[in-house]
Amino acid sequence: MKLTSQDLAQMEKRYRAKLINSLSGFKSANLIGTRSKSGQSNLSIVSSVTHLGSDPALLLTVFRPDSVDRHTLEYIQETKIYTLNHINSSIFEAAHQTSARYERDQSEFEMVGLNEEYSGNFSAPFVKESHIKMAMDLKEVHKLEINGCVMIYGEIREIILPESSLQNDGFVDLEGAKTVCVSSLDSYHETKRLSRLSYAKPNLDLKHLNLKGEVLEP
Amino acid sequence: MKLTSQDLAQMEKRYRAKLINSLSGFKSANLIGTRSKSGQSNLSIVSSVTHLGSDPALLLTVFRPDSVDRHTLEYIQETKIYTLNHINSSIFEAAHQTSARYERDQSEFEMVGLNEEYSGNFSAPFVKESHIKMAMDLKEVHKLEINGCVMIYGEIREIILPESSLQNDGFVDLEGAKTVCVSSLDSYHETKRLSRLSYAKPNLDLKHLNLKGEVLEP
Numbered sequence: 504m505k506l507t508s509q510d511l512a513q514m515e516k517r518y519r520a521k522l523i524n525s526l527s528g529f530k531s532a533n534l535i536g537t538r539s540k541s542g543q544s545n546l547s548i549v550s551s552v553t554h555l556g557s558d559p560a561l562l563l564t565v566f567r568p569d570s571v572d573r574h575t576l577e578y579i580q581e582t583k584i585y586t587l588n589h590i591n592s593s594i595f596e597a598a599h600q601t602s603a604r605y606e607r608d609q610s611e612f613e614m615v616g617l618n619e620e621y622s623g624n625f626s627a628p629f630v631k632e633s634h635i636k637m638a639m640d641l642k643e644v645h646k647l648e649i650n651g652c653v654m655i656y657g658e659i660r661e662i663i664l665p666e667s668s669l670q671n672d673g674f675v676d677l678e679g680a681k682t683v684c685v686s687s688l689d690s691y692h693e694t695k696r697l698s699r700l701s702y703a704k705p706n707l708d709l710k711h712l713n714l715k716g717e718v719l720e721p
Numbered sequence: 722m723k724l725t726s727q728d729l730a731q732m733e734k735r736y737r738a739k740l741i742n743s744l745s746g747f748k749s750a751n752l753i754g755t756r757s758k759s760g761q762s763n764l765s766i767v768s769s770v771t772h773l774g775s776d777p778a779l780l781l782t783v784f785r786p787d788s789v790d791r792h793t794l795e796y797i798q799e800t801k802i803y804t805l806n807h808i809n810s811s812i813f814e815a816a817h818q819t820s821a822r823y824e825r826d827q828s829e830f831e832m833v834g835l836n837e838e839y840s841g842n843f844s845a846p847f848v849k850e851s852h853i854k855m856a857m858d859l860k861e862v863h864k865l866e867i868n869g870c871v872m873i874y875g876e877i878r879e880i881i882l883p884e885s886s887l888q889n890d891g892f893v894d895l896e897g898a899k900t901v902c903v904s905s906l907d908s909y910h911e912t913k914r915l916s917r918l919s920y921a922k923p924n925l926d927l928k929h930l931n932l933k934g935e936v937l938e939p
Binding site (some may be wrong): 504505506507508511514516517518519520521522523524525526527528529530531532533550551552553554555556557558559560561562563565567587589592595596599600601602603604605609614622635637642643647649650652656658659660661662663664665666669672673674675677678682683684686687689690691692693694695696697698699700701702703704705707709712 | 722723724725726729732734735736737738739740741742743744745746747748749750751768769770771772773774775776777778779780781783785805807810813814817818819820821822823827832840853855860861865867868870874876877878879880881882883884887890891892893895896900901902904905906907908909910911912913914915916917918919920921922923925927930
């Protein structure tokens with residue numbers, strides 16, 4: 504079936520949001536941890552964390568203009584730091600619950616039953632129950648004229664991950680760490696690896712690789 | 722284990738690229754179809770398509786500065802249109818092969834064995850073998866000072882999808898359409914739905930929903 508931009512314009516708002524949010528494909532599932540200067544912790548789920556570059560190591564995150572994450576964005580701008588924590592299959596319900604509109608003096612950690620964890624003197628909270636997590640330095644904030652979204656670029660300052668997840672070639676086994684992905688606004692998915700594939704070159708057959716990046720015999 | 726930004730700075734380039742590309746979480750897997758004014762078709766894989774908004778329906782895509790997709794970006798800027806095509810588990814190897822550095826006069830469609838398909842008078846090619854695909858109008862192009870990446874914002878003009886994928890509440894069953902996701906630079910994954918979850922509110926227990934968005938009895 505075909506749907507045109509005219510069809511989209513006539514759709515009920517929530518219906519359209521679920522539809523359009525499905526169309527980018529599967530999305531990353533992260534929790535952003537922040538703490539205000541006055542010590543208030545905050546945690547919110549985001550599905551827009553996207554790779555921006557490896558050197559420097561940059562990730563972008565998009566915030567909706569009407570977001571319930573207003574405290575998160577405020578605290579990031581106040582302190583210039585935040586954490587990103589992969590959502591795994593043991594905590595996806597608690598992670599989803601952070602999207603409820605809690606009051607400013609309510610910490611989502613406490614409200615949803617996740618635990619704060621700290622690393623060194625970095626003052627933003629990590630999620631203890633998350634297996635792969637990063638300390639982030641805010642680099643840039645951009646408000647988009649096109650629809651009022653706010654996009655932030657952050658640089659990775661520290662990575663915490665299980666040693667068993669990191670393969671010899673730098674590949675991280677997200678699946679082994681139970682990291683999940685999201686589709687549309689409310690659907691959570693675990694994954695099953697089809698294959699790693701060799702670096703593609705013209706006139707060369709692709710090879711299937713195992714988790715470690717070793718060529719699998721046909 | 723912990724890795725610091727000092728550790729990252731000392732890593733071999735390809736190792737670091739595989740590591741950092743793992744850290745945003747699972748990524749969407751799309752093919753961008755373009756055709757130059759002179760009629761040359763081009764197809765390239767991207768894992769950076771991200772939801773930007775539903776009204777208007779906007780998706781962003783990031784291109785690396787050193788990308789092999791230079792023809793894709795050139796044709797998008799030349800014609801102001803492109804297609805996005807979900808990669809599914811039947812075509813992930815062919816999709817990966819589009820990342821090889823083919824010459825300008827070689828169409829990746831032909832080189833990797835995927836077929837062009839057209840809709841109405843929209844001149845950019847869709848991937849026939851893809852199940853969920855979109856005709857896109859280019860809205861904005863931004864070159865990022867921070868690392869030279871180019872980010873494009875596109876508006877959805879037309880959606881082509883299986884009628885059976887679209888649920889009554891607007892949710893699209895990506896998993897049923899066999900859409901895959903990517904981790905790091907070379908790993909492809911199918912998904913298994915854990916659950917859809919109800920809209921989160923303070924002081925209200927979350928409910929598990931089935932594919933159609935109906936509450937599942939506990």
